[in-house]
Amino acid sequence: MPQRTFSIIKPDAVRSGLAGTILSEIAKAGFGIVAIKKQTISKHEAEGFYAVHRSKPFFGSLTDFMSSGPLILMVLEKENAIADLRKLMGATDPAKAAEGTIRKKFATSIEHNAIHGSDAEETAAYEIGYWFAGYELL
Numbered sequence: 001m002p003q004r005t006f007s008i009i010k011p012d013a014v015r016s017g018l019a020g021t022i023l024s025e026i027a028k029a030g031f032g033i034v035a036i037k038k039q040t041i042s043k044h045e046a047e048g049f050y051a052v053h054r055s056k057p058f059f060g061s062l063t064d065f066m067s068s069g070p071l072i073l074m075v076l077e078k079e080n081a082i083a084d085l086r087k088l089m090g091a092t093d094p095a096k097a098a099e100g101t102i103r104k105k106f107a108t109s110i111e112h113n114a115i116h117g118s119d120a121e122e123t124a125a126y127e128i129g130y131w132f133a134g135y136e137l138l
Contacts, residue, residue, distance in 0.1 A: 002077045003078070003079065003082060004034060004075055004077045004079065004081060004109070005075075005076050005077075005082045005091075005115060005118045005119070005124045006071055006073075006074065006075055006124050006127035006128045006131070007085060008071050008115065008117075009023070009072035009115055010065075010066065010071055010112070010113070010114055010115060011065065011071050011116065012065075012112040013106055013114040014038075014069060014072060015069055015070045016106075017047065019072050021045060022115060022120065023072075025088065025102055026074075027086065029078075031078050031084075032076065032079075033071075033075070033080060034075040034137055035074065035078050035132050035137050036071050036072065036073070036075075037072070037073050037132075038070055038071070038073075039065070039071065040070050041067050042067055043064065043067040043124050046062070046066040047061035047063050048129040048130070049066075049127070049130055049131075050063055050066070062111060065111060067086065073131045075132060075137060082117070082118055082119070082121065082123075085118075086119065088102060089101060089102050089103055090104050092110055092113060093113075094107035094108070098100055128131060
């Protein structure tokens, strides 16, 4: 049975013109796109989305970065979507990411790492609901 996950192509990758290339990699890996939209989010929206990290030292810079320009929000679907997307993305730190992963190829730092993906079913459900209304999910 297909599983859904949530992903963001982050502002650094959008600014660098990499969104199409990253979308192509996602499609080549067998993901279906259930919903997709390009938008700029507010600092307040970023703070709500990343609330789990509020007490961490990088919270301010993370929310500043995520609200710094357009990003691509996506709901993706395939068998084992969450684990498969995490593998395709690579480690958060691009220096530690496996060869061939999106972050190894396109990220410039641990914070400017090109892409976000849900890490668990509960997280995916929350993240999808945070950015997409039910009627937007085909």
